Amino acid sequence: MEKIKKVLFPFLIPVIVLAAWIYATQLGKVPSSLLPGVSSVGEAFKRQIENGQLIQDLGVSLGRVVKGYAISIILGILLGALMGMSKSMWHLFHGVTTTIRQIPMMAWIPMIILWCGIKELSKVVIIVIAAFFPIMTNTLGGISSTPKEYIEVAKLYKLSRWKTFTKVYLPHAIPQIFVGLKLGLGTSWMAVVAAELIASVSGIGYRLSDARNMMRSDVMIVCMIVIGLVGALMDKIITLLFGVLTPWEKKGKAV
Amino acid sequence: MADTILKIEHLNKTFEVDKEKIDILKDINLEIKAGEFITIVGHSGCGKSTLLKIIGGLVEYTDGTVERNGKKVTEPGTDCGMVFQEHRLLPWLKIKDNVAFGLDGVPQDEREKLVKEHINLVHLDGFENVYPAQLSGGMSQRAAIARGLVSNPSILLLDEPFGALDALTRIQMQREIQRIWKEKKTTMIMVTHDIDEAIYLGKRIVVMSARPGEIKTILNVDSAAKNRGSADFAYYKKKIYDHFFEDAEDAPEYII
Ligand SMILES: Nc1ncnc2c1ncn2[C@@H]1O[C@H](COP(=O)(O)OP(=O)(O)O)[C@@H](O)[C@H]1O
Ligand SMILES: [Mg+2]
Numbered sequence: 053m054e055k056i057k058k059v060l061f062p063f064l065i066p067v068i069v070l071a072a073w074i075y076a077t078q079l080g081k082v083p084s085s086l087l088p089g090v091s092s093v094g095e096a097f098k099r100q101i102e103n104g105q106l107i108q109d110l111g112v113s114l115g116r117v118v119k120g121y122a123i124s125i126i127l128g129i130l131l132g133a134l135m136g137m138s139k140s141m142w143h144l145f146h147g148v149t150t151t152i153r154q155i156p157m158m159a160w161i162p163m164i165i166l167w168c169g170i171k172e173l174s175k176v177v178i179i180v181i182a183a184f185f186p187i188m189t190n191t192l193g194g195i196s197s198t199p200k201e202y203i204e205v206a207k208l209y210k211l212s213r214w215k216t217f218t219k220v221y222l223p224h225a226i227p228q229i230f231v232g233l234k235l236g237l238g239t240s241w242m243a244v245v246a247a248e249l250i251a252s253v254s255g256i257g258y259r260l261s262d263a264r265n266m267m268r269s270d271v272m273i274v275c276m277i278v279i280g281l282v283g284a285l286m287d288k289i290i291t292l293l294f295g296v297l298t299p300w301e302k303k304g305k306a307v
Numbered sequence: 308m309a310d311t312i313l314k315i316e317h318l319n320k321t322f323e324v325d326k327e328k329i330d331i332l333k334d335i336n337l338e339i340k341a342g343e344f345i346t347i348v349g350h351s352g353c354g355k356s357t358l359l360k361i362i363g364g365l366v367e368y369t370d371g372t373v374e375r376n377g378k379k380v381t382e383p384g385t386d387c388g389m390v391f392q393e394h395r396l397l398p399w400l401k402i403k404d405n406v407a408f409g410l411d412g413v414p415q416d417e418r419e420k421l422v423k424e425h426i427n428l429v430h431l432d433g434f435e436n437v438y439p440a441q442l443s444g445g446m447s448q449r450a451a452i453a454r455g456l457v458s459n460p461s462i463l464l465l466d467e468p469f470g471a472l473d474a475l476t477r478i479q480m481q482r483e484i485q486r487i488w489k490e491k492k493t494t495m496i497m498v499t500h501d502i503d504e505a506i507y508l509g510k511r512i513v514v515m516s517a518r519p520g521e522i523k524t525i526l527n528v529d530s531a532a533k534n535r536g537s538a539d540f541a542y543y544k545k546k547i548y549d550h551f552f553e554d555a556e557d558a559p560e561y562i563i
Contacts, residue, residue: 205395208365208383209409219408223399300399300438 088270096270113255120179132191157182170251182243183236190232194225230294313339318371330519346505349515355498388455392467394447396439403435425453445476465497
């Protein structure tokens, strides 16, 4: 029974939605200009794959995400760890980061475009801003909640500050850092699509806005579904990576 | 005296809480010889853990002198290991790496040798590659003892190490620590709130008074008292209870 739940339940809602979609379009209750039929969306998807456009769009968008996300991982973990381990760093940065974090990612886009143009740089900068904060705040949370008992053990064995970081603070923070990495990847993906929607000549977000201009609702739906699925896939990859990197998390009391 | 390993003279300790100084330890004087097993009993909050941490160099003191191996204590050192009530093994390190935690900077092959030797000492062979979450409470404390002894310190401090264990495991671990003490000849200083444990293990028992922590008396336990069923054992037990409740009106009659 558990197994059935695990395998079938995730598909239950998609199937219902699909059925409702087919029902609404087949019976002609909803005009195809508002909601194209499943088959025409399927054909649009096939076309997009065959002419290589979808892959190319995704490649462009993902390339931007990889660059921006990598930068925000480095900056986010670095600053989060510094703030978590040093009181003076915390006082120096906490007020500023808390304030900047309140500005929605969309509100950055106009100024970023003004400063960085509409080429690659602006997309990467927007992703960095979007992904940096969840990574930084979660790293900070994980580092600063390290039990003082463990830190005392490190002190007892006279570990250097760096060794204390790598052997005590960092492993303790890893589960929460991964929460930040997940959130950050999600926001990176959303940020790149948003940025491409607003100003771009390439990428999956651009394809969506281009389809809107051409009144191609089938292509728009293809783009939306692909954006959702790719985001979910990236989320899954991070979850798997977390499992590999924290072998101690799974082991329960066995002996 | 050549074989004095720990010397505490006129040690006072205050903690500042809300800008107010609170006396925790008052005029502690204690001299311990190499190879002794000392147990410390006292009410909870009387400063036992603080005293051990001062000896271990984890807590600063300003008033009085504390000398470990003839040197004034200013910081932790490899000559002094420590075991806490919670095992404090790092959940992300395998048992062998937890045991090796106290060997930072020791060359690889020597480190491996020491780790193997001490895992064997505490009878955890075969558990080198498991994580702490997979061990029972007693086994975790064994690993913690191995970590505390791995650098072959001359002193091992034990802060209520068996306090969280069930009664049977506790008695088993008391035997184990005695065996290890005899084998390694390490000077051991153990804080406990279990009076039976204090009598069973201690060659001398330091009895502390409640706040501020002072040494009330130090009892020499002769070896005849080591049998838990003996009259001597009961005698020491009563003596310690009397010290604890000497101020109290209702002297407990349930002791023996
Ligand atoms: N870092 C600290 N700052 C302030 N008070 C402390 C600190 N550590 C311990 N104390 C206080 O000192 C007293 C003695 O603590 P402790 O040595 O842990 O007692 P015990 O181990 O005998 O139960 C307690 O009242 C405790 O609240
Ligand atoms: Mg204590």
